[in-house]
Amino acid sequence: MPLTPSTAEQLRHVPGEGTLLDVAPIAALANRLAPAPYNDRFQYHYGNTLTPQTVSGVLQNADTGYLWMLADLLDEARERDGHMHAELQKRELRVAGSDWELVPPEGSGAAGEEIAKWCGARLREIESLGALSRDFGSAIADLMGAVYQGRVGLEVVWRDERGWMVPDALYFLHPRRFTYAADWRLRLWDASGTSPTSYQPVNTDSPFGMFPGLPLDRFPPGKFIAHNPRVRGVMPTREGLGRLLIWWCTFKRFAVRDFAAFAEWAGRGLRIGTFATGRGPMGEFPATEDDRAVLQQVLDAMSSSNAATFADTTKVDVMNAPSNNDVHSDLIALCNAEQSKAVVGGTLGSESSRGGGTRALGEVHERNELMIARADANAVGSTLVRDLVRPMVHMNFGSNAPVPRMRFAVDPAQDLDAVAKRIQIFTSLKGEIAQADARNLLNLPDPSPGAPLLGIPTERKVEDYQGDEAAPRGAAPNVRPEVSQRRERPAGTEDTGA
Secondary structure (H helix, E strand, O other): OOOOHHHHHHHHOOOOOOOHHHOOOHHHHHOOOOOOOHHHHOOOOOHHHOOHHHHHHHHHHHHOOEOHHHHHHHHHHHHHOHHHHHHHHHHHHHHHOOOEEEEOOOOOHHHHHHHHHHHHHHHHOOOOOOOOEEOHHHHHHHHHOHHHHOOEEEEEEEEEEOOEEEEEEEEEEOHHHEEOOOOOOOEEOOOOOOOOOOOOOOOOOOOOOOOOOEEHHHOOOOOEEEEOOOOOOOOHHHOOOHHHHHHHHHHHHHHHHHHHHHHHHHHHOEEEEEEOOOOOOOOOOOOOHHHHHHHHHHHHHOOOOOOOOOOOOEEEEEEOOOOOOOHHHHHHHHHHHHHHHHHHOOOOOOOOOOOOOOHHHHHHHHHHHHHHHHHHHHHHHHHHHHHHHHHHHHHHHOOOOOOOEEEEOOOOOOHHHHHHHHHHHHHHOOOOOOHHHHHHHHOOOOOOOOOOOOOOOOOOOHHHHOOOOOOOOOOOOOOOHHHHOOOOOOOOOOOOOO
């Protein structure tokens, strides 16, 4: 049910308790402080200069806390490696593409339920404003990108809506803007300046342009969302799968590059040119510089020319490629398999093995992927609660108000049949479960008031069932009992629930 004006006021204005609205600098929350620098569009591209030595140098530089070179390298690697991008996208979207809800903490009573629904509705109202602005679903996908990069951020811009502080916009902060250069605090530092357009001079005197930047914990709670999940259990400068995947991406690029040259040889033949030096059997007179230049031109043009004329002091041979060479495909398959194992925990969820895979083995891999998805969902949910939901609750309802947690439905839908069967067995054994909890477990919506109902006698109404849910033991701290009264929300505001 939506929050009502009286309920909201009872939750928000608890006698003797202040809120963050009393102390937080509203100007910092309501304005965009860290727009993306214009110079960030000029990322460094390594191209054919990428070697193991180059990778080692970039990683060593990142170890010291300067992360922009590594972020650029990982961006380039992902845009050139379709298999790696697909595996990373699969892991990111399993969480970002799933349904989510805000769940009140146990024992929070009606107050916790009302606050969870109100906050969930506000998050669903966040829309993209274009460019680097994100809607809430896209913001979750951005945060999941920290699994690869090691860290990702969002800037939150808040608005005052008739006395309520609600998140209005979310702006993506690229991983190259973060640093640990001065200490172990995550800092935002635009080393190349902070000019937002090409028409403004580079400004290195801004707070984010001066070394070593500003730590995010210096800003009011709720201003920045920073997700740096535990992926490999190392120092923060070495977190993320990118440091592992970049090696296999580099080796695969070598294989693809060499395979392209081999394909050209196999399709056209290896062209070999010789010329007379005057000391061998080809003739008495040596080839001139002009003869050798013509020979080189002929070799270069043989892929498109059918005939050529050159001096008798030179000769051309064509060497055909072997009919079968699996070296490149074996190396590429090895790199792909290692990338799949690192990202999703196995290979059968991406492609079949040469020897074939049994159904049982495939189910084991699926369980591994589900275990990873659950851990990812818990990590990103904890970050969103810490950096967005908790500040929203504290600013609007006080620091003692119950803070909901975020839950993602990453489990496969077919598991709901087994859950329904377990609920049926449990209730047949005289077990008791709240209808709201059963609906949450089965991903079923609450019945609309006045709508025809299935599975109950027709003489009973929806209003009769709204009282079936037993109130949790205890109540939210410092919340008046009247909060459980449910009334209509003011006209013009929408509450979609969580």
